[in-house]
Amino acid sequence: MSSDTPVGKIARLLEKRHIKRVPVIDDGELVGIVSRANLLQAIAAHPVVHIRADADLDEKRNVVLGALAQVPGLNPVHLNVIVADNRVDVWGIVNSKDEEDAARVALEAIDGIGEVSINLGRVPGYAWGI
Template sequence: MRARDVMTTSVISASPEMSVQETAKLLVEHSISAVPVIDADGKLIGIVSEGDLVHRVEIGTHARRRSWWLELLASSRELASEYVKEHAQTVNDLMTVDVVTVAEDTPLSEVAELLERHRIKRVPVVDNGKMAGLVSRADLVRALASDTHDKRKSFAHADVEIREAILNAMSGQRWALTRGQIIVRNGKVHLWGVIFSEEERKAVCVAAQTVPGVRQVISHLVYPLTLPSM
């Protein structure tokens, strides 16, 4: 699956001329935690999140507590940036401009990795610089929960195709069954072989369970025999 398959296309956005107070109201009214900033040409130029609105002079949260040595280490650039965040009146001055984005055809695995790596909750989807949609962590969870994306409900494959798909799923994995056998009969998968940990057993079973057409996975996997010490 790709970003276009799960993204939200009806995205609430802000303009760079919008006031900070109007933007805060937008977040509250629509129960969202961030808004992309779109210019007159429909291009994404920034994003404003709840985090950008936490330290504000209007509500008395602008004074940041730092130890004296952190205060000394803070650069003039950092202090100036904080002042702008605390006192800016328009979105143009407040927004984060270095926005992490993805394309419509970006695989969901890459989207999830970006969200995790940058510790963000959502990522804009752009097409030639213009906003096409938004993928959030919630969208990924919905995709997982949706029956329409349940691989197990796909058309049943022939046993030989199921076996081949399981082997492909394990291909290149260090925990793959190298000394074992996979037998498939009427969609039931029998796994025979030697494993060296419970984690390996689970990984092999999951590799089989996620193949379309598999009705049941029966594990006959065993640990290697250990000879008594002499």
């Protein structure tokens, strides 16, 4: 990877290759290393998203799905997101604890979301035939 590689591309590489770190090389020289923890920090640094007080349930759900779509390696299509009144329930399967933690950080960055319940399980690699 080079220093201008998008974060999402790095996250997909880490997930695809089942690695935790990747070197950053510019002009043939090692300039750094990006880890899964760095990706979580990048997500945590995102600005807080505000939900309007008069937003309907569909708008709230779209904000939640948008936040989850920003989590590297996480595919919101594999999640069940239920928004009711002042509560959000997220159910689904993720590949790693890192993805679960990143999803939690992304949802905590939404102001006005109300109570959040995250119910994510992990499937071991052998279940996928890896």
